[in-house]
Amino acid sequence: MKPVKVGICGLGTVGGGTFNVLKRNADEIARRAGRKIVVEEIGARRENPAIDTKGTQMTSDVFAVATNPEIDIVVELIGGYDVALDLVMTAIENGKHVVTANKALIAEHGNEIFEAAQKKNVMVAFEAGVAGGIPIIKAIREGLSANRINWLAGIINGTGNFILTEMKEKGRDFDDVLKEAQELGYAEADPTFDVEGIDAAHKLTILSSIAFGIPLQFNKAYTEGISKITSEDVQYAEELGYRIKHLGISRRTDHGVELRVHPALIPEQALLANVNGVMNAVVVDGDAVGQTLYYGAGAGAEPTASAVVADLIDVVRTLTADRDNRVPHLAFHPGSLYDTPIAAIEQTETACYLRLSASEQPGTLAAITSILGEQGINIEAIIQKETSEQQVPVIILTQKVQEQKMNDAITAIEALAEINGSVTRIRVEQL
Numbered sequence: 132m133k134p135v136k137v138g139i140c141g142l143g144t145v146g147g148g149t150f151n152v153l154k155r156n157a158d159e160i161a162r163r164a165g166r167k168i169v170v171e172e173i174g175a176r177r178e179n180p181a182i183d184t185k186g187t188q189m190t191s192d193v194f195a196v197a198t199n200p201e202i203d204i205v206v207e208l209i210g211g212y213d214v215a216l217d218l219v220m221t222a223i224e225n226g227k228h229v230v231t232a233n234k235a236l237i238a239e240h241g242n243e244i245f246e247a248a249q250k251k252n253v254m255v256a257f258e259a260g261v262a263g264g265i266p267i268i269k270a271i272r273e274g275l276s277a278n279r280i281n282w283l284a285g286i287i288n289g290t291g292n293f294i295l296t297e298m299k300e301k302g303r304d305f306d307d308v309l310k311e312a313q314e315l316g317y318a319e320a321d322p323t324f325d326v327e328g329i330d331a332a333h334k335l336t337i338l339s340s341i342a343f344g345i346p347l348q349f350n351k352a353y354t355e356g357i358s359k360i361t362s363e364d365v366q367y368a369e370e371l372g373y374r375i376k377h378l379g380i381s382r383r384t385d386h387g388v389e390l391r392v393h394p395a396l397i398p399e400q401a402l403l404a405n406v407n408g409v410m411n412a413v414v415v416d417g418d419a420v421g422q423t424l425y426y427g428a429g430a431g432a433e434p435t436a437s438a439v440v441a442d443l444i445d446v447v448r449t450l451t452a453d454r455d456n457r458v459p460h461l462a463f464h465p466g467s468l469y470d471t472p473i474a475a476i477e478q479t480e481t482a483c484y485l486r487l488s489a490s491e492q493p494g495t496l497a498a499i500t501s502i503l504g505e506q507g508i509n510i511e512a513i514i515q516k517e518t519s520e521q522q523v524p525v526i527i528l529t530q531k532v533q534e535q536k537m538n539d540a541i542t543a544i545e546a547l548a549e550i551n552g553s554v555t556r557i558r559v560e561q562l
């Protein structure tokens with residue numbers, strides 16, 4: 132059979148990794164795909180000195196790749212939104228299949244991209260966009276397709292997990308660890324996407340759609356980052372038997388699908404609590420299978436290339452398949468997506484960890500606990516350390532409460548004259 136010709140756009144960390152894996156494992160890949168996969172052309176603004184592209188046609192114009200009549204599949208690895216969207220749409224318009232690692236693009240423009248792809252009868256594959264090398268999209272979309280998914284929760288940003296792990300285990304400084312993650316090629320071009328949870332929200336939006344059969348709705352995701360977590364929070368969480376992790380959680384509830392990214396205390400014996408460094412992990416709870424866990428490298432050149440190349444092989448295998456029998460982009464057939472609402476964060480129910488700075492005087496704790504009591508919030512544990520200072524940290528672990536009630540209680544506590552500054556709230560997930 133004739134080889135399939137691929138054009139790679141972008142030769143950065145993931146583009147370079149993809150080129151190398153395709154070259155190194157060419158024979159094995161051909162045996163799996165049923166035909167050879169060759170890189171016909173690379174489009175990149177700059178050469179990558181670490182990658183030996185000798186013998187492969189290069190262009191600085193990525194659109195030349197998307198319109199090259201020789202090319203069957205365009206691999207979009209330039210990242211970002213604007214040019215990437217134009218590039219993917221141009222490729223589709225020209226009848227090319229697309230493989231991308233661009234979670235931002237899929238989460239924010241996936242609905243229109245898939246519609247265009249459907250019309251042109253081409254595939255758009257995006258496994259590498261979520262959790263790097265872990266085949267989580269394939270697992271949910273195909274492996275778990277018998278199940279009604281109840282919920283999923285994951286550590287889906289390697290940079291954030293790397294930062295939290297290094298801070299906890301080595302007491303390292305936030306900025307210093309972030310710089311290392313950037314040097315290792317883990318961090319996004321704009322690292323606030325990693326630390327403020329935007330990258331994780333992009334990935335969660337995608338997982339949520341394929342788990343629950345709903346359109347992509349990134350703009351409705353609740354997103355909170357890790358930049359306000361202090362080493363004291365990490366320590367107090369440990370005293371209470373928990374670890375702090377940055378989680379993406381999506382859950383089916385009576386009032387809609389929860390879609391939220393925020394730091395959370397999770398019991399130290401939970402599997403996710405022990406996922407460290409740049410590793411990612413996702414737990415999926417299905418009605419038939421129960422809980423399943425997927426773990427692996429969430430970022431980096433070759434782990435991400437592993438997912439890009441697996442998508443390429445999948446596309447090659449389906450080139451001859453009947454289009455109506457291809458795996459649908461969002462796991463459910465386009466006409467079968469539901470309009471289930473995304474639940475407002477105020478409706479979410481979680482237990483909470485609260486840290487506040489209170490003045491050392493009689494009646495302070497009574498004032499705090501009576502506010503909690505008025506909102507019907509039950510206290511699970513409370514820590515106040517002996518001190519010679521005028522202000523003491525008070526840590527409270529509550530039982531499950533509706534977010535809106537906790538918001539009201541926090542506002543009332545912050546208004547007390549005995550409370551200094553704002554209250555830190557971290558949600559608790561028992562998973």
Ligand code: HSE
Pocket residue numbers: 260262263287288289290291317318319325330429430431
């Ligand atoms: N910046 C992302 C992360 C890269 O750290 O997880 C992989 O998507």
